[in-house]
Amino acid sequence: xxxxxxxxxxxxxxxxxxxxxxxxxxxxxxxxxxxxxxxxxxxxxxxxxxxxxxxxxxxxxxxxxxxxxxxxxxxxxxxxxxxxxxxxxxxxxxxxxxxxxxxxxxxxxxxxxxxxxxxxxxxxxxxxxxxxxxxxxxxxxxxxxxxxxxxxxxxxxxxxxxxxxxxx
Numbered sequence: 001x002x003x004x005x006x007x008x009x010x011x012x013x014x015x016x017x018x019x020x021x022x023x024x025x026x027x028x029x030x031x032x033x034x035x036x037x038x039x040x041x042x043x044x045x046x047x048x049x050x051x052x053x054x055x056x057x058x059x060x061x062x063x064x065x066x067x068x069x070x071x072x073x074x075x076x077x078x079x080x081x082x083x084x085x086x087x088x089x090x091x092x093x094x095x096x097x098x099x100x101x102x103x104x105x106x107x108x109x110x111x112x113x114x115x116x117x118x119x120x121x122x123x124x125x126x127x128x129x130x131x132x133x134x135x136x137x138x139x140x141x142x143x144x145x146x147x148x149x150x151x152x153x154x155x156x157x158x159x160x161x162x163x164x165x166x167x168x
Contacts (some may be wrong), residue, residue: 019070020063054108069090101105106131
């Protein structure tokens with residue numbers, strides 16, 4: 001069983017590295033787009049290019065956050081994700097970044113639609129509304145999960161002790 005667990009650790013580590021490499025590639029692409037936009041001048045099309053670069057950077061943040069979460073939860077801690085405290089913490093780390101990235105992408109879509117194709121505002125509004133629903137659902141999940149955490153206070157204590165070891 002220890003060998004199988006070790007293989008899972010290697011696979012999770014590999015996935016985390018691939019997410020981090022993807023994030024680095026996105027950062028390079030966004031930096032190049034931003035540089036080209038600034039060099040070309042200070043007009044509306046350059047502003048749109050910069051806003052799109054920010055959207056790409058948001059995707060890079062999501063990829064880095066996923067890499068960090070996988071590394072900390074699955075490789076370093078080798079955590080049991082079935083405990084309510086673990087589930088809430090894991091999903092919260094993920095959802096914070098995803099919701100922010102979706103909100104930024106919605107703003108990018110809105111800006112682009114306002115200046116290029118007003119009919120696309122419907123899609124931007126749908127994305128922003130979906131992001132709001134996701135945020136509300138996450139809040140409800142946290143609300144419901146807190147009562148489950150009260151049933152196992154030792155799990156919260158253990159999670160905080162692990163945080164001190166990692167933050168050390």
